[in-house]
Amino acid sequence: MKINTAEFIVSNSEVDKCPKERLPEYAFIGRSNVGKSSLINMLTNHKNLAKTSSKPGKTQLINHFKINNNWFLVDLPGYGYARVSKKTKAVFQQFITDYFERREQLICAFVLIDIRLEAQKIDLEFMEYLGESEIPFAIIFTKADKIGKTKVASHVAAYKKQMLANNWTEMPQYFITSSLEATGRDAILEYIDQINED
Ligand code: GTP
């Protein structure tokens, strides 16, 4: 899919204030600093459409970006940043759970996972929550440039093993990406395109 236009529409902390249009949307979620905003810039081929930072906690609101006048990419705040309560439940800010529970336009969530790390409890819990809520999701492994190309397969295999050990019967659809090298761009855009056409 070719991206012709990508425009920032609105930032807010309330799901009721999100755009009213009934366009399909795809949301990016994951731990703070995993690379959600960078991935949105990479996919849309814009340097600064979504704001990024080397410090965790940059994105604080729900941000809607309209693509090709036809669908939305949604940048969300990260979870798991230690400023919030230690209790895992409180780590998912209420407006983020509201978004996932009430946003009817949400077609698919992309859960971003840093490819360098072992499976983290907070990500496994979040995916379990999505599964229980029957929200379709796919995994995006980020920062693949930080490990050697030969290590990618073994990291993914280790992750898969952890998913299966956590009651998943199969590994969800996944993508390997590097925002630095634009790896995985075509595969993700193709995936979104396919869903939009169905
Ligand atoms: P929050 O908004 O704080 O939740 O973070 P985020 O998930 O949006 O992360 P962001 O895109 O702001 O990126 C965090 C840091 O990781 C920045 O310093 C990025 O440059 C870096 N980063 C993101 N993606 C990649 C990548 O694919 N490769 C490398 N090497 N660095 C990356």
Ligand code: MG
């Ligand atoms: Mg961000």
